Amino acid sequence: MSDIKNEPLYQQIKNNIIEQIQSGKLRVGDRVPSEKELTEEFHVSQITTKNALAGLAEEGIVERIKGKGTFVCESKLTKSISHSKTSKGIIALILPSMKTKIEQEFVNYIEKYVSKNGYHLIIKITRESQFEEADAIEMYRKMNIEGMIIFPTEKASYNEAVLRLTLDKYPMVLIDRYMKNISTYSVTSENDVGTSDAISYLLTKGHEKIGLISPIFTNTVTEERAAGFENAFLKRGTTIDKNLWLTLNFNDISRSKTPTYIKEFLVSKPEITAVFTMNVELARYTYLAITSIKKETLRDIELLSFDPPGLAGVSFIKQDIDECSKKTVDLLVEQIEGIYNPQRIFVPVQVIVNEEEPL
Structure with missing residues (x-):
């Protein structure tokens, strides 16, 4: 084996990047550190790092795109790795549905980070x-998979199968929701802070009678968002009217009847000038109701939703799905590798006004 010290500096940098590709830290499409970043990392001149990246580009391992950076591209190297590399094992993702764009984004990013860590994902x-949910957990335990990521169902109580995973210290992370007073790993967005900021925005605009449309409060997500709603009024010293809150049973939420039900509620509460909805599905049903009311009476009601409903002019709270997914996978891999230190992580959100400007 040749002494690495005898290799030119640019070759050492090339080898380092190739090793990152071989280990899976860098995959096809990932950005390679820039000349400046490599200069700072390896304490060499920028000419040296430029030669290293140019050499990788000549060999077809990376592609340099002007104004954007250098990226790993499909090559003999990456193809040989994909054929020869063995997976570290399987990670399971259990989720209630894939109806919304948010759920689809979670699946996309979780798969990305699971793969980056050398594992395969099953759903x-x-x-x-x-x-x-209980059957899936039992099935995956029998399969001896490496760990589980679980979006719990929207029920009032947590599944006993989920609790057993926690008691057994089985590698598992809850995402989106968590279990109160139980020490386990979880990653969720800052539901209370985000909702408080959103309602504060509506109050600042002069809305005092703000309606809330929500599923019944059965989990930490709805509870925290409701608390955030109340906190915005408390911070402003404004009286909150909970008669303007409409909570719906899950079995009563459907496209066929919910828009009509929401319309009847809003018509019966003419003082409401703005509405906050807990999720995208309810935002769309509320939008239909508001549109119908406006056509009939010219009454205009501002709508704001948690998560982007894809409706023009509707402001919303945006979760950082990428960061939530990365944190989730990092915590699961930590457990798989033998570290057990339960923690509850909250990821910041943003209020996006009219789908354009963040607050």
Whole structure:
């Protein structure tokens, strides 16, 4: 074996990048550190790092795109790695549905980070059934998979199968929701802070009678968002009217009847000038109701939603799905590698006004 010290500096940098590709830290499409970043990392001149990247580009390992950077591209090297590299194992993702864009984004980013860490991902959709959730957990335990990422169902109580995973210290991370007073790993967005900021924005605009449309409060997500709603009024010293809150049972939420039900509620509360909805599905149903009311009476009601509903002119709270997914996978890999230190992580959100300007 040749002494690495005898290799030119640019070759050492090339080898370092190739090793990152071989280990899976860098995959096809990933950006390679810039000349400046490599200069700072290796304490060499920028000419040296430029030669290293140019050499990799000549060999077809990376592609340099002017104004954007250097990226790993499909090559003999990456193809040989994909054929020869063995997976570290399988990670399971259990989620209630994949109806919304948010859920689809979570799956996309979780798969990305699971793959980056050398694992394969398998998915089970429970369709909001705790029985399906319990069966999936039992099935995956028998399969001896490495760990699980679980979006719990929207039920009032947590599944006993999920609790057993926690008691057994089985590698597992809850995402989106968490278990109160139970020490486990979880990653969720800052639901209370985000909702408080959103309602504060509406109050600042002069809205005092703000309606809330929500599923019944059965988990930490809805509870925290409701608390954030109340906190905005408390901070402003404004009286909150909970008669303007409409909570719906999950079985009553459907496209066929919910828009009509929301319309009847809003018509019965003419003082409401703005509405906050807990999720995208309710935002779309509320939008239909508001549109119908406006056509009939010219009454205009401002709508704001948690998560982007894809409706022009509707402000919303934006979760950082990428960061939530990365944190989740990092915590699971930590457990798989033998570290057990349960923690609850909250990821910041942004209020996006009219889909344009963040507050």
